[in-house]
Amino acid sequence: SSIASFQRRQTSSDKRHEPPHSHPANNPAQDSAVDSTPLHTLQNTMDHRPQAWGRPRDDVYGAYDASFMNSNGPKQNTQQPIVTGTSVIAVKFKDGVVMAADNLASYGSLARFTDVKRLRPFANSSVVGFSGDVSDMQYLDRHLTDLAISEAYDSPEQPRLSAANLHRYLAKLLYRRRSKFDPLWNHLLVAGFDDAGEPFLAAADLLGSTYSSPSLATGFGSMLAQPIMRRHVPDEEAARKLSREQAVDIVKECMKVLYYRDARSLDQYSLAVVTKDGVELKTDEKLENQSWAFAERIKGYGTQTV
Amino acid sequence: SSIIADLSISTSPAIWHQCTHPTSSTLLITPRKPSPVAKMAAMFSQNPVMNGPNYSFSDGPKTNNGELREHRFNPYTDNGGSTLGIAGADFTIMAGDTRHTSGYSINSRMAPKVFKVGGTTASQDDATIVLSVCGFAADGSALRDQLDTICKIYRYRHGKPMTLNACAKRLSTILYQKRFFPYYVTAMLGGLDDYEREQCRAGGAAGSLIMPFLDNQVNFKNQYVPGSGTGHDLKERERHPLSRPQVETIIKDAFDGAVERHIEVGDALQMMIITKDGIEESILPMKQD
Numbered sequence: 395s396s397i398a399s400f401q402r403r404q405t406s407s408d409k410r411h412e413p414p415h416s417h418p419a420n421n422p423a424q425d426s427a428v429d430s431t432p433l434h435t436l437q438n439t440m441d442h443r444p445q446a447w448g449r450p451r452d453d454v455y456g457a458y459d460a461s462f463m464n465s466n467g468p469k470q471n472t473q474q475p476i477v478t479g480t481s482v483i484a485v486k487f488k489d490g491v492v493m494a495a496d497n498l499a500s501y502g503s504l505a506r507f508t509d510v511k512r513l514r515p516f517a518n519s520s521v522v523g524f525s526g527d528v529s530d531m532q533y534l535d536r537h538l539t540d541l542a543i544s545e546a547y548d549s550p551e552q553p554r555l556s557a558a559n560l561h562r563y564l565a566k567l568l569y570r571r572r573s574k575f576d577p578l579w580n581h582l583l584v585a586g587f588d589d590a591g592e593p594f595l596a597a598a599d600l601l602g603s604t605y606s607s608p609s610l611a612t613g614f615g616s617m618l619a620q621p622i623m624r625r626h627v628p629d630e631e632a633a634r635k636l637s638r639e640q641a642v643d644i645v646k647e648c649m650k651v652l653y654y655r656d657a658r659s660l661d662q663y664s665l666a667v668v669t670k671d672g673v674e675l676k677t678d679e680k681l682e683n684q685s686w687a688f689a690e691r692i693k694g695y696g697t698q699t700v
Numbered sequence: 701s702s703i704i705a706d707l708s709i710s711t712s713p714a715i716w717h718q719c720t721h722p723t724s725s726t727l728l729i730t731p732r733k734p735s736p737v738a739k740m741a742a743m744f745s746q747n748p749v750m751n752g753p754n755y756s757f758s759d760g761p762k763t764n765n766g767e768l769r770e771h772r773f774n775p776y777t778d779n780g781g782s783t784l785g786i787a788g789a790d791f792t793i794m795a796g797d798t799r800h801t802s803g804y805s806i807n808s809r810m811a812p813k814v815f816k817v818g819g820t821t822a823s824q825d826d827a828t829i830v831l832s833v834c835g836f837a838a839d840g841s842a843l844r845d846q847l848d849t850i851c852k853i854y855r856y857r858h859g860k861p862m863t864l865n866a867c868a869k870r871l872s873t874i875l876y877q878k879r880f881f882p883y884y885v886t887a888m889l890g891g892l893d894d895y896e897r898e899q900c901r902a903g904g905a906a907g908s909l910i911m912p913f914l915d916n917q918v919n920f921k922n923q924y925v926p927g928s929g930t931g932h933d934l935k936e937r938e939r940h941p942l943s944r945p946q947v948e949t950i951i952k953d954a955f956d957g958a959v960e961r962h963i964e965v966g967d968a969l970q971m972m973i974i975t976k977d978g979i980e981e982s983i984l985p986m987k988q989d
Contacts, residue, residue, distance in 0.1 A: 473772050569838055572775050573881070597807070601777055602838035605800045605808040616805050629809075 475527035475579040477501050479512045480658045481615030482523035482583050483648050485623050486593045486608045486633040487641035490669035491585035493521050494645045496653070497677065498660035499528045505660065513664045515673040517542055517553035520560050520586030521666045525612040526600065527579035534564070534578060557586025557594045557668075561604070569602025577601070581612040585668050593633070593668075608633040611648075614656040619648035638667065650681050776884050777802060779837040780964025781813055782904035784951055785890045786918060789941035791975045794830045794890035795951045796904075797959070797986065798968040800837060809967040809988065811837065815844050816972070816979055818851030818862055827979060829867050829891040830972045834904035836884035843883045847871055864891035891974055906958035906965045913957065917950050918942065944973070952984065959986050 441451045452458065477499050484493035499507035507528075514522045514535055522538065524531040541563075545554055555563070561584035571578050581599040588594040596606040608630055609623035626644050627633045645665065653659045661681040667674045693699060780801035785794045800811035813834055819827035831847060833840030850870055854862045862870075868889050875883055886903035900918045902910035915921040920937040928935035942950070951971060959966045967988050973980040 565838075569842060572773075572838075575773060575775065577773055577775075601775065601836075602842070603777065603779065603802075603807075603836075604838065604841065605811045607808040607810070616807075620805070 475530075477506065477528040478658070479510065479525045479528055479531065480656055481611055481613045481619065481652055482512065482525045482581075483611040483615045483619045483623070483645060483652075484523065484583050484585050484595055484609065485627055485636070485641050485644055486595050486630075487636040487638055488593075488634050489638060490587075490593050490667060491521070491595050492638070492641040492645045492665070492667050493523050493583060493585045494649050494663055494665045494679075495523050495525065496649070496660040496663040498658070498662075500658045503657070505658075508660060508662070511664055511677050513666045513675060513677075514538065515666065515675055516557075516560055516586075517545065517555065518672045519553050519668070520555075520557035520584060521668050521673055521675070522560070522564070523583040523585070523612075523666075525581050530578040530580050534567075534580065534582075537567075556589050557584050558588040558596070560584055560586070561594070561596045561598060565598040565602055565604045568598050568600060572601050583610050583612060585666070587668075587670070591670075614659070615648070615652060618651055618655055622648050622651060638669075642667065646679075646682075649679075650684065653681055653684075775881075776836050776839075778835065778884075778905075779807070779811075780905045781834050782902065782906040782910065782955070782958055782962070782965050783813060783832040783834040783886065783888060784900070784902045784910055784914075784954060785832065785888050786900040786914070786942075786947050786951060787890075788944060788947050790892075791944055791947075791973060792830075792890045792892065793944075793947050793951060793971055793973050794832050794888065795955065795969060795971045796832050796834065797955060797965050798970050798983070799964065799966050801964050804963075806967075812970050813837070813840060814970050814972050815848075817844065817848040818855065818867065820852070820855065826861075828861050828974070829864055829889060830974055830979065831871075832888045832890070832903075833885045835886055839883040840885045840887075843874065843885060843887060846874060850874070864889060864893040867891075890972070892976060902954070904965075906962040909958050909961055910954045913954055914950070918947075948973075955986060 439451055439454045441447070441449050449458070479499055480496065482493065482495040484491055493513060495512040497509055497511060498505055499510040499512075501507075510528060512524050512531065514524070516522060516538055522534075524534065541555075548554065564582065564584065568578055568580070577600040579600050581597065583595065583597050585595050586593075594606075595608070595610055596604060597610050597612065598604045599612075608627045609620065611619040611623070623644055626640070627636060642665070649663050653661050661684075663679050663681070664675065664677045665679045666676075781797050781799055783794070783796040785792065794814050796813040798808075798810050798812055799806060800808040814830060814832045816824035816827035816829070817831045818829050819825060829851065831844055833843055847867070847870070851862045851867060854866070871887060871889060875887065886907070888901060888903060900914045902914060916923065920939055923937040924934040925937055948971070952969065955965070955969050966986055969984045969986050971982045971984070973982070
């Protein structure tokens with residue numbers, strides 16, 4: 395009966411407000427008996443021709459924008475990072491790992507958010523440093539919070555997940571997402587300890603690629619900071635001899651070089667030191683001893699002397 | 701309300717009949733056969749640009765210029781490196797360098813690409829098969845994890861380790877399962893078996909540099925017995941299985957040559973030597989430049 399009443403209403407609506415180009419054959423009941431059912435106001439703006447039944451009329455609302463209904467078009471997953479964080483750098487030393495990342499989230503070339511913390515402690519035993527898309531970083535951050543809570547239920551005293559476990563988990567997550575063509579646009583470093591209690595440092599990127607090294611850097615840092623860190627820590631043996639102070643100095647030096655030469659960097663940064671005692675995270679470090687005095691001696695681009 | 705959906709992909713114009721009703725709403729999704737009415741719909745379309753009854757759900761995301769926007773995400777990369785396997789009479793050596801690159805950068809100088817698979821534990825102490833993967837490293841480790849799990853399940857179900865032959869067959873089906881989104885790797889299996897598959901094989905970035913050298917030094921290609929004749933009458937040098945020190949030397953020389961001439965190969969040489977007594981692993985330094 396609902397169909398019958400619908401048809402009744404439709405007939406009367408056609409009578410009142412006939413759509414343009416309507417074919418007489420499409421409205422067989424055009425001159426049927428008068429219907430007393432009150433009209434729904436929307437019906438005047440709906441198309442009632444059978445081939446486009448009951449949708450908003452183009453001459454009232456404009457052509458339908460098909461991009462709103464992409465049921466079988468290309469997927470609209472993250473196609474490119476939007477708000478981004480630049481390098482994360484880290485170096486192993488004899489008792490743990492030092493990691494640093496500046497507090498900037500860029501919007502293209504605009505230094506848009508200047509107080510974004512990109513180092514995230516996990517269970518006071520590991521640190522994850524994120525570069526790349528900030529919304530994906532925040533997604534992973536929430537995901538890790540959930541993980542930490544459920545882990546704390548199972549093992550309240552001692553964290554079960556070492557940094558090595560955490561790295562493997564995140565790498566699998568990233569690889570799964572890249573295989574779905576819906577990547578999390580991040581390159582991240584995980585620092586802490588492995589299951590044998592040795593300092594652990596490894597990287598994972600949006601493709602699910604993983605690698606480990608005594609010193610690691612993402613993005614610009616892999617080109618500017620890695621050579622400096624490798625000069626101090628060429629291999630695992632050197633990392634086992636490095637003191638905490640030396641490691642922090644190396645990382646600070648690298649942050650300075652990155653600020654000089656990376657146009658998407660900031661002079662305020664976070665620094666985390668992971669040791670057996672836990673994670674010490676400082677989020678308001680500032681670059682010191684920058685060298686700009688030489689600049690006033692440079693004039694012109696060649697022959698200019700004044 | 702009820703929903704009846706035909707999920708098959710239809711090439712004929714699928715039309716969504718949506719009926720709004722004060723008390724209930726019904727959405728019927730039916731692929732409509734091309735009927736005279738549907739053709740007429742195209743004629744009567746109020747939006748001629750769309751050339752149809754205005755239900756182009758297949759329209760993709762557009763750029764600001766109105767062009768179709770393509771996927772910019774490339775799920776693959778190349779992490780460089782090379783692998784090499786040589787079979788002797790009663791042993792096999794699988795080797796690979798340990799450099800992991802991305803573009804011109806070295807990600808890691810110690811990222812092994814030769815793995816033991818099929819042991820009973822994570823330490824792989826009792827494994828008998830070695831897998832090398834070279835190409836896209838994330839696919840490589842995914843492939844290794846999958847094959848390793850399968851070998852472990854096989855051992856659990858059948859109470860014996862997988863033979864190399866069975867493992868190779870399984871590896872080929874694993875790779876073919878992803879025929880249309882492939883694992884971008886050169887995968888090689890090494891072990892001991894009753895069959896002889898290949899005497900030697902090099903793969904990866906410097907595969908083309910190493911393989912001709914192996915043809916000559918392992919299979920004695922283009923080598924002839926001195927004074928055995930002239931022109932086509934020359935007698936080929938007789939092939940024989942090489943000894944272990946000879947094979948190790950050839951592998952080291954092959955990689956040293958590759959490191960010299962290919963920028964993506966270097967840092968260290970990892971070798972797994974499989975004999976009936978087990979698997980020995982060795983790591984030798986190579987040039988880091």
